[in-house]
Amino acid sequence: MPIVEAKGVRKVYRGDGVETEALRGVDLRLEAGEFTALVGPSGSGKSTLLHILAGLDLPTEGEVWVGGVRLDRLSRAERARFRLEHVGLVFQAYNLLPVLTALENAAFVLELRGLSRPERERRAMAALEALGLADKAGRFPRQLSGGEQQRVAVARALAAEPLLVLADEPTANLDSKTGLALIERMQALNEERGVTFLFSTHDPRLLAHVKRIVRLEDGRLVGEEWP
Amino acid sequence: MSLLRLAWRSVLRQRRRTALLSLVVVYVTVATLFLLGFLDGYGESLVEAYAEYVEAPVAVAQEAWWADPDPEHGLKSLPTLAHPLVQAVSPRLSVYALLRSPYRLEGGLVLGVDPEGEKGLSRVPAKVAEGRWLRARGEVVLGQRLAERLDVRVGERLVVETGKAALGLEVVGLVRAGVSNVDFFGVYLHLEDAQALTGALATHLAVKVPRGREGAVAQALSRTLPPGLQAKGVWDLMGPIRADYEGSRLLYIPLLGLFMLLAAIAVVSTTYVSVRERLREFAVAESLGLTPWRLAGQVALEAALASGVGLVLGLLLGYALLWYTSTHDVFGPLMRMSVELLPESGLSEHLYTALRPAYALYAAGVVGLSALLALLFPGRLVLALEVPRYLKEG
Amino acid sequence: MLRLAWRNLLRTPGRNLATGGVVALVVFLSLVFLSVYAGAFDAFFRLLLERTGHLVVRVESYREKEDLEALTFAPPALPLPPGTQVEGVLEGQALVIAGERSRAAVLTGLEAGGLERQRKLLKAGRLPQASGEALLGEALARALKVGLGDEVVAYAPGGMGLGIFPFRVVGLLDLPETHLEARTLVVGLGDAQALLFPGRVTRLEIRLSGIGLYDQEPLEALKARLKPHLEGLTVETWLEANPLYAALLPLYDTVMALYVGIFFLLGGLILLNALYLSLVERVREFGLLSALGLTGRRVMALVFWESLLLVGVSALVGAGLGLLLHLELLDGFRLPLPQWILEQYREFGLPEVLYGRLGVKEVLLTLGYAVGVALLAALWPGYLASRLEPVEAMRYVP
Structure with missing residues (x-):
């Protein structure tokens, strides 16, 4: 069974009398353990697709299945609970809650799930260590660099041990060296722990590390590669 | 617990904003505490004046006497009162009479009392400023202001006339x-002298019971008394001044509610701005799996905490103020003026505010109101949040 | 600058509407409170004036004198302007006896004009027309168990008169204050003089027409004119005759200013919050303004203009609504309290129906508070805005 399956997903935005078709019938399957990049020029619909797969947004047409659950049939609150249990998310920037420390941010999802304090701190700490941030655990987001903040976001996604991690341009705000380091970390985690990753990027240098590349253009899938 | 901590840190992050907001809440909290303390203090001063000076905690008389207070409707015999809370009982005989000093005439109500029994019941015997309290027949004790009007001094004679009989007293x-009533109109003479003037035994029994139990004891007594007799508690013995107390409550308590509402509106507009600034943060929280209603709850919690800071400060300040006004006679000058203006009112010359823990509970209404309004307004922002929009742009 | 301020206010309509609403409410409530309180105060004083008369003539240093002989005088002829009424009154304490019962009362002897003024208090019966007829307070009649047509005896020893005099009750009076009603016996002046002191009065009450309630000047002028004609007598205005009430009068303005201040302090604190919030929301914009070359002083002026505009518009709305309600109160109103409480308030000289009063002074006080609050509340946010560093402010992230 695939982890993610999108069938004929269309997304139309309506605003001020203008209709914009962001996705024009996308079919996509991801199997467990994949490490896949979603590429395409800006405005091609990468973010929209990731948001729909995360249940942050609903498709106008089509079906979205994640882990055997049909997401587009769930209410907003049910989708939120589903993400809490099964999906990790990393965004381009401002991922962290500014009033929480790195450790508290990484443990936040576990805390919401109701884990005891020692347990969630142990797991969050382990995730931070895996991303090389053990010494920054007590710092607040504003005391961290951009790359460190993104690594905390990845740590938070991993600590929750989700089915799937979705990342929307995680390296866009980082310089290329830091960006590359982040992708390498993610790749290592994919290989060691079998976490399924799907991330969007338009940085060609990162593509050397992925197993599969899905190309999106003007709201359609236009090709796939297995480097 | 984690959400509480999150809300708390969000409130503390905007220190200046929280401080400004607290000014409003502190002000309203202090106003609430003070007004409640003042109103209760006023009520208590009235109860004290009427229970311990002007009347008694409870009085027992014929029903006919309550309707037409003439010695003609006096008690035919003294009933025994069987109630565990009755601490003292003493008969009184009130008579309308004309008082004549060598120069002047004054009309008024004269109270015949048992000199010893009265000591256990009323504080008037302890408040004799010049001379002494009654001991035997042939004596009279006057309110100081009445004595000034009559122009009599201790040792001089006074004639009490009822139209049927007259007595010369010292x-x-x-x-x-x-x-006010005691000082301006009080005339106390021996019960037996009053009996001689009227031929009646007594008009009513004054009954001492613990403070706060007057109404209940009066009700209980009324049930067990022989037919034709009725007991009244101090609130029912009070004159028209009681209406001023009740009227003040009716006017000022809604005003307090309005103050609290306005403060809550201020809290909520601050929360509104804080939430709008942080919509991205809320979007991230929802993307991590927080349901929209929990986010709205978070907003309400922040509003409650922000107003809670002001509440705590306001309670400290308000109770300090109440403590001061409950131990110092700050309103003395005001009350003395009222006493002169309304000598018939039974007002006391002193007013100390009450100080009760329950006020904190009422004042905390502002926190609840803020949370509720926050749920309705900024909370709606979060409920209507378009999560993808706030996650897209860097 | 004004236009910019105005548009900024329109940008956050919700909050500014709420803040403006609070200011308008405060202005509205203040005006209504002032109108109601002035109405109640006037009613209190009008009752006093009605009972006292504009000017009162009594024997000199009457407060120290004791016996009736020293306190009474034969009324002199006075040069009074046309339209002025003068009435002699003889007042003394008496015991009123009816059969088995007796009560102490204040016996008041009035001339025809004075008796006529009792007509509106008359609850039953008629005014005395001949000697030997009396008006009794209803409560006194009840206590004595007498009614219309019954006889009572007034007993007042110690004067130069008969000391005892029988009256037939021809009318019952309903006074607002029960304690006064229970001590009121009103008779013709002639009868009172026969009982207490032939040919004498305890006071002359002088009433003028067409002068305002607190208008003291014409009273002082008439007082000065009367003085040379009053040998051994003294003339006082009604406020001088009631020194305690006179002492209240100057306190009134202070108390009202404090009262209204309590509302405005709350309004001002809420305004301060709103101004500060609109500042933090627009830090980047203020940065831009100063980058464009606006001096700190002008940035501060912008904040002040916003505050003044917001308060100005709201105060006008609040004042408009307040004045509308005041027009309604002007025709008479009852306090929103249960009937039994209103009835009891009559015991303190407060009638059930009051008439609102708003002077220019009250409106100015309210608007003055509004402007003051607008300026004070803008002070700190304005200072903060004027000190923003443009580069930092434009980079500001909340």
């Missing part, structure tokens, strides 16, 4: 009680 004491 003034043995002047009372200065600080309660």
Whole structure:
């Protein structure tokens, strides 16, 4: 069974009398353990697709299945609970809650799930260590660099041990060296722990590390590669 | 618990904003505490004046006497009162009479009392400022201001006339009680002298019971008394001044509610701005799996905490103020003026505010109101949040 | 600058509407409170004036004198302007006896004009027309168990008169204050003089027409004119005759200013919050303004203009609504309290129906508070805005 399956997903935005078709019938399957990049020029619909797969947004047409659950049939609150249990998310920037420390941010999802304090701190700490941030655990987001903040976001996604991690341009705000380091970390985690990753990027240098590349253009899938 | 901590840190992050907001909440909290303390203090001063000086905690008389207070409707015999809370009982005989000093005439209500029994019941005997309290027949004790009007001094004679009988009495004491009715109109003579003037036994029984139990004891007594007799508690013995107390409550308590509402509106507009600034943060939280209603709850929690800071400060300040006004006679000058203006009112010359823990509970209404309004307004922002929009742009 | 301020206010309509609403409410409530309180105060004083008369003539240093002989005088002829009424009154304490019962009362002897003024208090019966007829307070009649047509005896020893005099009750009076009603016996002046002191009065009450409630000047002028004609007598205005009430009068303005201040302090604190919030929301914009070359002083002026505009518009709305309600109160109103409480308030001289009063002074006080609050509340946010560093402010992230 695939982890993610999108069938004929269309997304139309309506605003001020203008209709914009962001996705024009996308079919996509991801199997467990994949490490896949979603590429395409800006405005091609990468973010929209990731948001729909995360249940942050609903498709106008089509079906979205994640882990055997049909997401587009769930209410907003049910989708939120589903993400809490099964999906990790990393965004381009401002991922962290500014009033929480790195450790508290990484443990936040576990805390919401109701884990005891020692347990969630142990797991969050382990995730931070895996991303090389053990010494920054007590710092607040504003005391961290951009790359460190993104690594905390990845740590938070991993600590929750989700089915799937979705990342929307995680390296866009980082310089290329830091960006590359982040992708390498993610790749290592994919290989060691079998976490399924799907991330969007338009940085060609990162593509050397992925197993599969899905190309999106003007709201359609236009090709796939297995480097 | 984690959400509480999150809300708390969000509130503390905007220190200046929280501080400004607290000013409003502190002000309203202090106003609430003070007004409640003042109103209760006023009520208590009235109860004290009427229970311990002007009347008694409870009085028992014929129903006919309550309707038409003439010695003609006096008690035919003294009933025994069987109630565990009754601490003292003493008969009184009130008579309308004309008082004649060598120069002047004054009309008024004369109270015949048992000199010893009265000591256990009323504080008037202890408030004799000049001379002494009654001991025997042939003596009279006057309110100091009345004595001034009559122009009599201790040792001089006073004639009490009822139209049917007259008695020449010696003034043995002047009372200065600080309660208007006593000082301006009080005339106390021996019960037996009053009996001789009227031929009646007594008009009513004054009954001492613990403070706060007057109404209940009066009700209980009324049920067990022989037919034709009725007991009244101090609130029912009070004159028209009671209406002023009740009227003040009716006017000022809604005003307090309005103050709290306005403060809550201020809290909520601050929360509104804080939430709008942080919509991205809320979007991230939802993307991590927080349901929209929990986010709205978070907003309400922040509003409650922000107003809670002001509440705590306001309670400290308000109770300090109440403590001061409950131990210092700050309103004395105001009350003395009212006593002169309304000598018939039974007002006391002193007013100390009450100080009760329950006020904190009422004042905390502002926190609840803020949370509720926050749920309705900024909370709606979060409920209507378009998560993808706030996650897209960097 | 004004236009910019105005548009900024329109940008956050919700909050500014709420803040403006609070200011308008405060202005509205203040005006209504002032109108109601002035109405109640006037009613209190009008009752006093009605009972006292504009000017009162009594024997000199009457407060120290004791016996009736020293306190009474034969009324002299006075040069009074046309339209002025003068009435002699003889007042003394008496015991009123009816059969088995007796009560102490204040016996008041009035001339025809004075008796006529009792007509509106008359609850039953008629005014005395001949000697030997009396008006009794209803409560006194009840206590004595007498009614219309019954006889009572007034007993007042110690004067130069008969000391005892029988009256037939022809009318019952309903006074607002029960304690006064229970001590009121009103008779013709002639009868009172026969009982207490032939040919004498305890006071002359002089009433003028067409002068305002607190208008003291014409009273002082008439007082000065009367003085040379009053040998051994003294003339006082009604406020001088009631020194305690006179002492209240100057306190009134202070108390009202404090009262209104309590509302405005709350309004001002809420305004301060709103101004500060609109500042933090627009830090980047203020940065831009100063980058464009606006001096700190002008940035501060912008904040002040916004505050003044917001308060100005709201105060006008609040004042408009307040004045509308005041027009309604002007025709008479009852306090929103249960009937039994209103009835009891009559015991303190407060009639059930009051008439609102708003002077220019009250409106100015309210608007003055509004402007003051607008300026004070803008002070700190304005200072903060004027000190923003443009580069930092434009980079500001909340």
